[in-house]
Each structure stands twice: as C-alpha cells, then as structure tokens.
Amino acid sequence: MVSSTSEIFQPLFDLFVWLGILVGVVVIAIFLIVIFKYRDRGSKTPEPEDTPILGKVPEERGHPRSVVISLALSIVILTFLLNGTFAVIDTLNTPPSGTLNVQVNGFQWGWKFVYPNNYEDTVLRVPKDETVILKIVSNDVAHSFGVLEYKTKMDALPGRTNTIWFIPKDTGEYNIVCFEFCGVGHAYMKTKLIVMDPAEFQDWYSKVKPAEAEHPVQGASRP
Amino acid sequence: MSEEHHIPPSYSIKRWLFSTNHKDIGSLYIVTSLYFLFVGGALALLVRVQLTVPNNNFIASSAFNQAFTTHGLIMVLWFLSPFAFGFANWIVPLQIGARDLAFPRINALSYWLYLFSGILLLMSSAAGLPDGGWTLYAPLTTLRFTPNLGLSLAAGGLILFIVSITVSSVNFITTILKMRAPGMKLMQMPMFTWTILLTVFMMLYAFPSLLAGTIMLMGDRTLGTMYFGSPQGGSLLWDHLFWFFGHPEVYVVLFPAMGAIGDIIPTFTRRPLYGRKYIIMSFIIVALLSFGVWGHHMFVTGYDPLVAKIFTVTTIAISLPFDIIVIAMIESLVKGKVRLKTPMLFVLGSIALFIVGGITGVFLGSVALDYALRGTYFVVAHFHYVMVGGGVVALFGAFYYWYPKITGKMYDEGLGKAHFVLSVIGFTLLYFPMFMNYEMPRRVVTFTETQWAFTNYLSTIGGFVFGLAQILMLYNFYESSKTGAPAGSNPWNGFTLEWAVPSPPPQNDFDVTPRFSEDGTISLPGLGAFANGGTHTMSTAHAEHGIMESHLSQWPVALAGAAFTLILGILGVTLLPTASFIEGMLYLWILLTGFILGGLGLYGFAKEKFVSFEDEEAEGWPFKHVARVRMGVWVFLASEVILFGTFIGAYIFIRAGTLDWPAINTVFQIQHGAINTFILLTSSFTAVMALVYSKRESKAGVIGSLLLTIFLGLWFLYNKATEWQELFHEGHTFDSGVVMSTYYITTGAHGAHVIGGLAAMTILIGGALKGRHMGEHGSENIHNFGLYWHIVDIIWIFLFPLFYLI
The missing domain is CATH 1.20.210.10 (Cytochrome c oxidase-like, subunit I domain)
Incomplete structure (x- = not known):
C-alpha cells in the first residue's frame, strides 16, 4: 500500500465489492432461474388460477414473511457496510498532530503548494512515513484535489478551507488530478506528488527559500 | 373554436397546434x-x-x-x-x-x-x-x-x-x-x-x-x-x-x-x-x-x-x-x-x-x-x-x-x-x-x-x-x-x-363511465359488467352518450410562445449596455411583443368558454368535497411555499456566513417594511370582503373590494419601488454584495407574485362586470384567488422580520 489512505480504502472497498458481487450474483441468478422455470411453454404451462382479468381489480397477494426475510438479510449486510464506513470515517476526519502542513491552492488550471516557510511550488514534495496535512482552497471555481493512487480527494472551493491528511508509505511519484469539472483546462490540471526519503526531504526543504520557486507558478496553458 | 364538434384529422397542423x-x-x-x-x-x-x-x-x-x-x-x-x-x-x-x-x-x-x-x-x-x-x-x-x-x-x-x-x-x-x-x-x-x-x-x-x-x-x-x-x-x-x-x-x-x-x-x-x-x-x-x-x-x-x-x-x-x-x-x-x-x-x-x-x-x-x-x-x-x-x-x-x-x-x-x-x-x-x-x-x-x-x-x-x-x-x-x-x-x-377501450381509443375514451364496486368488480352502466375474462370492450357505437367537443384551444401555444418571447426579450435587455442601436431596438421590440402576446394570451385564455369533463360522481377520496380548481390551487401554493422556502434557506445560509450583516434600521428602514406589512395585511382583509360580497351576490361589493385590494397592492409596490430607489441612491445596488443580493432577489420574487395577483384581480373584475363570480358556486374563483393572495401575504410576514427586524 502506497499511503495510509489507500490502506484505509482498499479493505473497505473490497468488503463492498465482494458483498456486492455476492448479493448481485445470487439475486440475478435466482431471477434468471425463476424466469426460466416459469416461462410460458404454451399448453404445457397451465394458466394460473388467479390470472388478472379485465374488469376486476386483481386480488392482493403476498406474504409479509418474504418482505421481512429479505429486509432482515439486507439490514444485516448494510449494517456490516455501515460499520466499516464509520470505523474509518473518523480516522479520515481527525488528522494526527506534529506534522507537515502544506496549503494547496487550486486555480484554473493548476495547483500551487505553499510550505510552512512560504516556499511555493507546483509539485508537491513530501517525506515518506510522515503525516502530511493539506489545507485546500481555491482561487476561482470549484476544483477537487485528488491523489489518484492514494484513493483520497477533497474539494477545493473558493472561500473555504478544507482539510485532508495522509501518510505516504512509499517513495516515488504519484499523480495529482483535479476531480471536479472546472472548465476547458480541467483534463490538464495535473501535477505530481513526489514522496522522498525523510532525510532527502529535509535536505531539500532546508535549501528552498520563499523567493526561489523551482517552477514559476502559472496556469497550465489553454489546450 | 370550441363550437366545432369534430377534431381535425391527424394530418392537420391545426389539430397538433391546438389540441388539448x-x-x-x-x-x-x-x-x-x-x-x-x-x-x-x-x-x-x-x-x-x-x-x-x-x-x-x-x-x-x-x-x-x-x-x-x-x-x-x-x-x-x-x-x-x-x-x-x-x-x-x-x-x-x-x-x-x-x-x-x-x-x-x-x-x-x-x-x-x-x-x-x-x-x-x-x-x-x-x-x-x-x-x-x-x-x-x-x-x-x-x-x-x-x-x-x-x-x-x-x-x-x-x-x-x-x-x-x-x-x-x-x-x-x-x-x-x-x-x-x-x-x-x-x-x-x-x-x-x-x-x-x-x-x-x-x-x-x-x-x-x-x-x-x-x-x-x-x-x-x-x-x-x-x-x-x-x-x-x-x-x-x-x-x-x-x-x-x-x-x-x-x-x-x-x-x-x-x-x-x-x-x-x-x-x-x-x-x-x-x-x-x-x-x-x-x-x-x-x-x-x-x-x-x-x-x-x-x-x-x-x-x-x-x-x-x-x-x-x-x-x-x-x-x-x-x-x-x-x-x-x-x-x-x-x-x-x-x-x-x-x-x-x-x-x-x-x-x-x-x-x-x-x-x-x-x-x-x-x-x-x-x-x-x-x-x-x-x-x-x-x-x-x-x-x-x-x-x-x-x-x-x-x-x-x-x-x-x-x-x-x-x-x-x-x-x-x-x-x-x-x-x-x-x-x-x-x-x-x-x-x-x-x-x-x-x-x-x-x-x-x-x-x-x-x-x-x-x-x-x-x-x-x-x-x-x-x-x-x-x-x-x-x-x-x-x-x-x-x-x-x-x-x-x-x-x-x-x-377496455378500442385501440386507438376514441376521442372521448369511455362511452360510459366505468364504476368500481366494493369487491373490485368494474362495470359499465348500460353495458353490464365485463364478461368473463374481459373480452367485452366498448365500441364507438355508444358515442352519443359521451360525445365531446373538439376541445381545441389556440391559447396554450400562444401563452407558451409569449413566455418564450419574453425570456428572449429579457435576455436581450440585459445585453443593452453593449448593444448597438439597431440591436437594442430589436431586443426591446422582442420584449414588447412578448408582453403583448402574453397579455392577449392571458385574456383569451381567461375569456374562452372551455368546458372540461366533470363527472359529478367521480371518486375523489380524500378530497371529495374540494372543487377541482381549488385542489389545483392548493397543490400549486404548496410548491410556492417551497420556492420561497428555498429563497429564505439561501438567505439563512448566506447570513450564517456573513459577519458584518448591517445592523437593524441602518440599510433597511423598519418603517418601510412596517408600512408595507400593514398594507398587505389590510389587503388580505379586503380580499376576504370580496369573497363575502360575492356570496351575497353583490356586484358592487365585489368590484369595490377587488379595486381596494388592487389599490393596496399598487401602494405596496409603490412603496417598494420608492424603497429600492432610495437604496440605489445610497449606493446599495444589485451588485453591492450578498446582503443586497438576498434582499433584491427575495423581495423581487415576492413583488413579482404581487404583480401576478394584480393581473388575476384585473381578470376577476372583468368577469364581475359581466355579472360572473357571484353566488355560492360563482365565488369559487374569488376564493381561489384569495388563497393565492393570502399565501403571498404570509410569505411577506416571513420576509419582513428577516430583512427589517433581525
């Protein structure tokens, strides 16, 4: 797993997928069997006794038992899923302290990252195994900051500051993408998350100063 | 048009434009x-x-x-x-x-x-x-x-x-x-x-x-x-x-x-x-x-x-x-x-x-x-x-x-x-x-x-x-x-x-009204119950019982066209600041056409004698004793409540996020709102008077009460216009921030509803002059208008404190 967030996502997603496949396959299989078994085979299939006829409102039929059973089964499954959801959502919502805080500015069409020392950059460099807290804002329209491989995202809205956090678990380059449609440059509003070895990161961070941005901040050119 | 008894054939353009x-x-x-x-x-x-x-x-x-x-x-x-x-x-x-x-x-x-x-x-x-x-x-x-x-x-x-x-x-x-x-x-x-x-x-x-x-x-x-x-x-x-x-x-x-x-x-x-x-x-x-x-x-x-x-x-x-x-x-x-x-x-x-x-x-x-x-x-x-x-x-x-x-x-x-x-x-x-x-x-x-x-x-x-x-x-x-x-x-x-009806069904659908009995059997009076298995269907031979008029009306398409033209005109007017003279005249002309067409459409729609099917015995539980139009008005007014509920919700949402909301009596003068509240409440009373007079079949009373209500409505709008003018004069324009946005749009939408009420009253007075809308049955229209007018007033009762008192 590449990050704390993907570690949280994957088991929950797998739970949903497997239970979903189980329910879907069982229900659709029963459905198909019923269709096949009771299909009209001409004179071989007798006309049911309670056939609805024109001029008479059909009789009510159906036993509450089947409703109760299917409801009970669903409630059991959904409770599992809700439990899973609630177990992780509090974790996602409460960042631990003592960490690297970076402000993320979304704009048409690019990202700007502002570090605690006011250094600004268009790629996000973070150290491995350390909690990274992102304060996400937008300069213009609604965007959504997401790291593809990290399975996490948060809207960047003008006038609001939203927070997400994660712990990178592996070094390397990951894809930062905009997940909220924001105009003609939306598809190109991408950049990289670079996870560095902590020592390497410290070295890099101690050398950068607010003035000398590695890449000048500007919008991606219109495609 | 409604005197024609036969609908035009399906290849006729008139049929598709005017059919109802x-x-x-x-x-x-x-x-x-x-x-x-x-x-x-x-x-x-x-x-x-x-x-x-x-x-x-x-x-x-x-x-x-x-x-x-x-x-x-x-x-x-x-x-x-x-x-x-x-x-x-x-x-x-x-x-x-x-x-x-x-x-x-x-x-x-x-x-x-x-x-x-x-x-x-x-x-x-x-x-x-x-x-x-x-x-x-x-x-x-x-x-x-x-x-x-x-x-x-x-x-x-x-x-x-x-x-x-x-x-x-x-x-x-x-x-x-x-x-x-x-x-x-x-x-x-x-x-x-x-x-x-x-x-x-x-x-x-x-x-x-x-x-x-x-x-x-x-x-x-x-x-x-x-x-x-x-x-x-x-x-x-x-x-x-x-x-x-x-x-x-x-x-x-x-x-x-x-x-x-x-x-x-x-x-x-x-x-x-x-x-x-x-x-x-x-x-x-x-x-x-x-x-x-x-x-x-x-x-x-x-x-x-x-x-x-x-x-x-x-x-x-x-x-x-x-x-x-x-x-x-x-x-x-x-x-x-x-x-x-x-x-x-x-x-x-x-x-x-x-x-x-x-x-x-x-x-x-x-x-x-x-x-x-x-x-x-x-x-x-x-x-x-x-x-x-x-x-x-x-x-x-x-x-x-x-x-x-x-x-x-x-x-x-x-x-x-x-x-x-x-x-x-x-x-x-x-x-x-x-x-x-x-x-x-x-x-x-x-x-x-x-x-x-x-x-x-x-x-x-x-x-x-x-x-x-x-x-x-x-x-x-x-x-x-x-x-x-x-x-x-x-x-x-x-x-x-x-x-149970032929395919395609005749113009009037059912020659006789089907009836449901307690046990769920459906019968057709005069034709008996459906024979076993429902092979019995109605034929068009009984058409004399259910004969209907062609029910063509040119007013729906005219009204819709007017609404379309009005929207184009309004959008055109917003372009006026940058438009050339010719373009500007064109936009204004479109807007004017929309107004004229809309006025004509409303007039024609209201004047047209249009009898829709009314079956006295129709099943209407749980609203059996509510007249059809009244029912429609109720349902519609409920959606109006949601509409203004949304405006008020937006106001609350914005106000919750605004720290420097103006203090009482600074931007919005209490006396403006208070006078208008008084006027609208009085107009609710005169609207009730119109209903009372209509039940007593007093033509003069109905027209007098409606005129008074119109006068009060106009007075309300006049005060509103004066207030807007003053606010504009003080520099509080449409684009002066969220406070003025909520004020102008919310009270503007309310004012538009007052204008709609004035139009309805004008039509009612036109009918009353010809002696309509009188008596227990005839007072329905006045009653229905009254419901609308009261809702418009009640909405104001909510808007007044939101903008003027808190």
Whole structure:
C-alpha cells in the first residue's frame, strides 16, 4: 500500500465489492432461474388460477414473511457496510498532530503548494512515513484535489478551507488530478506528488527559500 | 373554436397546434422527447469517440465540454421525464376511467412550454451550448467564468421547463386525486398511475429548489447579484440547492418506469403483482426519504462530518424499500406463466440492470468510499445503470407495451426482440467497463493513462451498438404504424382499464363511465359488467352518450410562445449596455411583443368558454368535497411555499456566513417594511370582503373590494419601488454584495407574485362586470384567488422580520 489512505480504502472497498458481487450474483441468478422455470411453454404451462382479468381489480397477494426475510438479510449486510464506513470515517476526519502542513491552492488550471516557510511550488514534495496535512482552497471555481493512487480527494472551493491528511508509505511519484469539472483546462490540471526519503526531504526543504520557486507558478496553458 | 364538434384529422397542423386532448398531448410529448433522445445520444457519441483512445484529438476541449453538459441536461430533463409523461398523458386518464386530465388547456400549455424551453436550450448552440456540466456547479457558471450568452439562454430554457413541470404536476395530482372512476379507491389504482402520482408530488416539491437556484444564477449573471460569486454563498449554496432537487430527480425519472414494470409484470406472468401493498408502501417511503439524502452528492465538499454520517445512514437506508420492490417483483414471476414478449423482455432486463445500479449505489452512499470514488467513472457507470438501465430500458418496454393501444397496430415482434438483445449487449459493453475505470476522473476531454485505454475502447464500441439499436426501434415503430397488423383493444390480455377501450381509443375514451364496486368488480352502466375474462370492450357505437367537443384551444401555444418571447426579450435587455442601436431596438421590440402576446394570451385564455369533463360522481377520496380548481390551487401554493422556502434557506445560509450583516434600521428602514406589512395585511382583509360580497351576490361589493385590494397592492409596490430607489441612491445596488443580493432577489420574487395577483384581480373584475363570480358556486374563483393572495401575504410576514427586524 502506497499511503495510509489507500490502506484505509482498499479493505473497505473490497468488503463492498465482494458483498456486492455476492448479493448481485445470487439475486440475478435466482431471477434468471425463476424466469426460466416459469416461462410460458404454451399448453404445457397451465394458466394460473388467479390470472388478472379485465374488469376486476386483481386480488392482493403476498406474504409479509418474504418482505421481512429479505429486509432482515439486507439490514444485516448494510449494517456490516455501515460499520466499516464509520470505523474509518473518523480516522479520515481527525488528522494526527506534529506534522507537515502544506496549503494547496487550486486555480484554473493548476495547483500551487505553499510550505510552512512560504516556499511555493507546483509539485508537491513530501517525506515518506510522515503525516502530511493539506489545507485546500481555491482561487476561482470549484476544483477537487485528488491523489489518484492514494484513493483520497477533497474539494477545493473558493472561500473555504478544507482539510485532508495522509501518510505516504512509499517513495516515488504519484499523480495529482483535479476531480471536479472546472472548465476547458480541467483534463490538464495535473501535477505530481513526489514522496522522498525523510532525510532527502529535509535536505531539500532546508535549501528552498520563499523567493526561489523551482517552477514559476502559472496556469497550465489553454489546450 | 370550441363550437366545432369534430377534431381535425391527424394530418392537420391545426389539430397538433391546438389540441388539448390528453392523447394528442401524450403523442406530442413522446415524439418530441424521442427527438431529444437522439440529439442527446448523438452528443454522447461525440464524447465516446473522443475518449476511444488515449491522447485523442477528435474534438477540442470546449466542444467536448459542451457535448457532455448538453447531453446530461437533455437526457435527464428534456428526454427522460417528458418521455415518461408522454405515456402518463396517454395512459393515466384511461387507467382511472377519466376522460381527460383535470385541466386540458393547462396540459397543452405544459407541453408547449416544454417544447419552447427545449428550443431555448438548443438555440444556445448559436452562442455556445452550456459547458459547465449538467450540475451547473457554481461559481464556474457565473458570468466571470462563463461569460457566453449560451448558458443564459439555457438557464432561461430551464426556467420555462420548470414552469412546465410545475403546472403539469398540479394537473396530474388534481386528476388522480379528484377524477377517478366512481368507487375507485386509491389502492385500486394500477401501479403506473400510483408511481405517476408519487412522481408528480416529488417534482412539485423538488423543482422549486432548482427554480430558485436558477433564478439566483440568472440574477448573478444578469443583474450582478452575488449569490454564487461570494464566499458566503458560493459553491456550497449551489450544491445544496441543486442536490435538494437533484436527488429526488433521480426517482422522478425512475418511478414512472418502475410503475410501468408493475403493470407489465402481472400482465405477462398472468398472476397479480406479489406484495402490491408493500411495493406501494415502499414507493411512498422512497418518495419521502428522497428529500433527505442529497448530502451524499457532497461528501467531499468538506461539510460537517456528523452531517455526512447522517446522510450516509439515510442514503444506505433508502436501498431498503428498493430491496422490497425488487424482491417482490421477482417473486411475482413465481408460479406464473411468463410470456417473454418484447415488453416483458425489456422489463426483466431493466430489473437486472437496476439491481447492479442499486448495489453500486450503496458504494456511493458510504462517505468513506466516496473519498476515492467521487468524481470518477464509477459514478458515471452507477447512475447510467440506474437511469438508463432502470429507467430508459423499462420505458422502452412500456413503449412496446402501449404501442398497440396508442396506434392500434402491432409492432414487429422479431425486430423488437432484436432491439432488446442489441440494447443489452450495447448497454453492457458501454457501461460495465466504466465500473472498472473507478480511478479515472469523469468529464475529462482526454487521458494519458494506458490502463484505461482498453475499457474506454470497449465503452465506445458499446455506445455505438446501443445507439444504433435505438434506430431499430424507431424503424420498427414507424413501419408498423403503417403496415402493422391491427392490434385489437386488448392484445396482451391486460387487466387495467386502458385495455377496455378500442385501440386507438376514441376521442372521448369511455362511452360510459366505468364504476368500481366494493369487491373490485368494474362495470359499465348500460353495458353490464365485463364478461368473463374481459373480452367485452366498448365500441364507438355508444358515442352519443359521451360525445365531446373538439376541445381545441389556440391559447396554450400562444401563452407558451409569449413566455418564450419574453425570456428572449429579457435576455436581450440585459445585453443593452453593449448593444448597438439597431440591436437594442430589436431586443426591446422582442420584449414588447412578448408582453403583448402574453397579455392577449392571458385574456383569451381567461375569456374562452372551455368546458372540461366533470363527472359529478367521480371518486375523489380524500378530497371529495374540494372543487377541482381549488385542489389545483392548493397543490400549486404548496410548491410556492417551497420556492420561497428555498429563497429564505439561501438567505439563512448566506447570513450564517456573513459577519458584518448591517445592523437593524441602518440599510433597511423598519418603517418601510412596517408600512408595507400593514398594507398587505389590510389587503388580505379586503380580499376576504370580496369573497363575502360575492356570496351575497353583490356586484358592487365585489368590484369595490377587488379595486381596494388592487389599490393596496399598487401602494405596496409603490412603496417598494420608492424603497429600492432610495437604496440605489445610497449606493446599495444589485451588485453591492450578498446582503443586497438576498434582499433584491427575495423581495423581487415576492413583488413579482404581487404583480401576478394584480393581473388575476384585473381578470376577476372583468368577469364581475359581466355579472360572473357571484353566488355560492360563482365565488369559487374569488376564493381561489384569495388563497393565492393570502399565501403571498404570509410569505411577506416571513420576509419582513428577516430583512427589517433581525
């Protein structure tokens, strides 16, 4: 797993997928069997006794038992899923302290990252195994900051500051993408998350100063 | 026109322009919505072609954005609901034994407003189709980021569309609650009628939120108000307004399809629906709960985590009633004689696809998974499984089911089955791979990632198979309408009342009014009960009993045209500052034409003697003793309450985020508001006086009281205008920030309602001068106007303290 967030996502997603496949396959299989078994085979299939006829409102039929059973089964499954959801959502919502805080500015069409020392950059460099807290804002329209491989995202809205956090678990380059449609440059509003070895990161961070941005901040050119 | 006793033939243009018959209007809805289906489908194919391979350059980003935005708007609003309501128009009156809708001219008006709203949307292509996504997320859609006129035209179209939906909903609610065949209980209604009833209720209370949001957006775009351009309102305000409408809207497009399923299954399994009571109860629960789940569309907007948890629970809970519905429908097949004709195939296919759509919906109800899945193709796949699989596919089944009734001809069964097979293959190829792209962002013009290449390639192939399959359906229906075998009145051995009349039904539907007895037997007085098995159908030979007038009216289309012209004129006026002299004169001329046409239309509409079917014995439980128009007014006023509730909600939302709200009596002078409150309350009293005088048959009293009410209304407006002028003078203009935005738009919308009341009173006075509106029965109109006027007053009672006292 590449990050704390993907570690949280994957088991929950797998739970949903497997239970979903189980329910879907069982229900659709029963459905198909019923269709096949009771299909009209001409004179071989007798006309049911309670056939609805024109001029008479059909009789009510159906036993509450089947409703109760299917409801009970669903409630059991959904409770599992809700439990899973609630177990992780509090974790996602409460960042631990003592960490690297970076402000993320979304704009048409690019990202700007502002570090605690006011250094600004268009790629996000973070150290491995350390909690990274992102304060996400937008300069213009609604965007959504997401790291593809990290399975996490948060809207960047003008006038609001939203927070997400994660712990990178592996070094390397990951894809930062905009997940909220924001105009003609939306598809190109991408950049990289670079996870560095902590020592390497410290070295890099101690050398950068607010003035000398590695890449000048500007919008991606219109495609 | 109404003196003519025979309707013009079907090739006459006059018939289609002026008909108010529910079947004609239904056909107009079906044909128009199919046109939009193919426009929306073509746009979707453009999107698919562009996404076939990575790094494709088939169309530019701006064209791509217009294509997917307009595709979404058209499919959800201009295709799906109108398509379903084409059938509702045709079938609901037949199913409940009514001869038309409660307000046939209003029904025609709904259609023409719908058509003109669609024309406005398509007209925007001249200035650039809307390109902000069908969700129209602010502030991208504000003038600053989307300056082109196209979006304003589309928003104008949206407003017309919502007006159409609202009057249509009032019409259907009144029809179903007030005009059922004598003795027909609510629980005896067929499933399709049941779901239409619930659908129109959801429409009536969901669309006002979008209407209010669109009015605010238009205010932002044309007047410079700052609902969505400000941090206090902004994205989140639009999200709330949009999704409060948007989630019920999902069920609005889904319910009619599921109702059709509920009628088609018993017909084709030869057994009554299993657990009908539980299914109806589940539908009611969904309809109510649908207004409490919208927050799951906003899980990653960063709002309160506790609220997100509550929305997770409600969203996951809403799958439970659907669980009951689906299981009951499957159980309905057991021990039946399942005839796999085309309508049934589509219905069964739709249920299977909806199961997949429903299960994946549970994923998106989980706030934790939403951190990963939101904004990806997983969402796109899910809602297409629900809306296309659960909705459109079942409605195609309904089309095959009712086609023989509508045209009197049988379609080609072989082609129908081919259409089904190709549709399912195309659908699966198109949408299933999108689930596997659960990482890929949606609404991107292109992508570089090779891991998404194969799935996108499959989707595009599927898109073409699915699209081409629909041409097969059109061909089948077109050919069969000319060469199909005669269908007879009841080709499927159906049991609901639409199968009791000839195919196609005569103009008056039922020669004699069907009656429901306590035990559920339906009889036709004079013709006896239905013979065993319902082979007995009515013939047109008894036409002398149910003979009807042609019911043509030119006023609905004229009024809709006027509304269309007015919107164009208003948009033109907003362009005046930058327009040349000639252009300016043109815009003003358009606006003037709109006003004149609208005035003439209202006058003609009100003056026309139009007698709609009224059956004294019709079943109207639980509103048996409420007159039909009164019922309509009540229902409509409830939607007005939601509209202003939305404006007030937006005010509260913005005020909660505004620290420097002006102190009392600084910007808004209490005496202005207090005097106007006093005036309006007095006018409520004079409106009651008019009613009292009308019951006493005092013509002078009625006219005097109404004139007094008009005077008070004008005085209110005069004070308002003076106040606005003063505020402008002090520099508090439309664009001076959120405080003034909420003030001008909210009180402006209220003022527009006062003006509407003045227009209604003018018409009433015109009638009173001729001696109408008198006595116990004649006072109905004055009473109904009074209800409207009181609501307008009550709304002011809420607005006064919000702006002046706190």
